[in-house]
């Protein structure tokens with residue numbers, strides 16, 4: 001049994017990591033505003049205290065500012081959480097301990113997909129640049145693991161209430177009000193449970209270096225909306241495909257599809273289809289109304 005430290009343990013992915021890894025390991029979860037013992041990882045001294053107290057064999061850094069527009073507006077603040085704790089961990093962890101960084105497809109500009117792990121990174125946003133810098137710090141240490149993931153779907157932490165990509169688009173479908181939906185940016189929604197299974201798989205095999213973890217099916221938000229509308233037994237005629245990129249502060253990659261050939265070759269290829277995950281999320285959401293839920297096949 002190893003001791004595994006998970007930062008961002010009160011977040012979407014961190015919570016799922018803690019739940020799964022706790023079956024076989026001693027897990028120490030660290031959160032901030034939604035955790036009982038709040039730790040501010042923007043303070044290097046607190047990072048060092050956490051490592052001293054937990055004495056982890058493996059430290060997984062999943063805490064981050066993950067809103068690209070926030071990072072674009074606050075680059076220094078973004079680096080304080082997305083980069084600096086990795087520097088502090090890399091320096092303070094004993095050589096035998098392993099560092100695992102959760103990274104993102106936003107390290108690529110999305111102009112020439114699919115992306116293998118060894119492709120040159122060209123982040124087009126502050127968020128992507130902070131994650132690329134964190135990757136460099138992690139990979140400078142022997143045996144570090146960097147796991148790049150795309151848009152996550154799943155059951156968000158309870159403190160956020162029913163939220164996330166699937167429920168956002170479900171509400172747009174059920175709302176019936178005319179609206180535009182992006183039909184340019186291709187996204188690969190991936191179930192949090194599949195990501196944690198892949199991380200566990202890689203840890204069990206002491207995998208090191210960079211691995212991409214992504215569901216294989218990509219589509220634009222508009223296309224995913226049509227799929228959710230079908231699941232809800234509704235039409236989406238009130239939604240108009242928007243064929244020009246929506247202007248936002250941070251540039252998004254048009255299609256940053258992560259090739260998972262390396263992961264498949266290592267022996268992991270278990271990705272749950274979007275429809276199966278969406279059905280579960282819709283069935284659990286309490287705020288969609290009984291009529292909507294009954295229509296889910």
Ligand SMILES: NC(=O)c1ccc[n+]([C@@H]2O[C@H](COP(=O)([O-])OP(=O)(O)OC[C@H]3O[C@@H](n4cnc5c(N)ncnc54)[C@H](OP(=O)(O)O)[C@@H]3O)[C@@H](O)[C@H]2O)c1
Pocket residue numbers: 007008009010011012013014030031032033034035039040041042061062063064065066081102103104105149150151152153
């Ligand atoms: N979600 C996605 O679609 C997605 C896609 C690609 C990559 N990623 C990456 O996956 C990782 C996990 O993302 P997520 O979606 O789980 O993020 P999240 O739900 O936004 O969770 C962020 C976590 O960071 C913690 N945190 C925030 N400020 C902190 C601080 N100053 N000190 C310590 N902890 C702090 C939060 O704690 P409190 O809530 O307690 O304040 C929370 O536990 C991130 O590295 C992200 O970049 C996510």
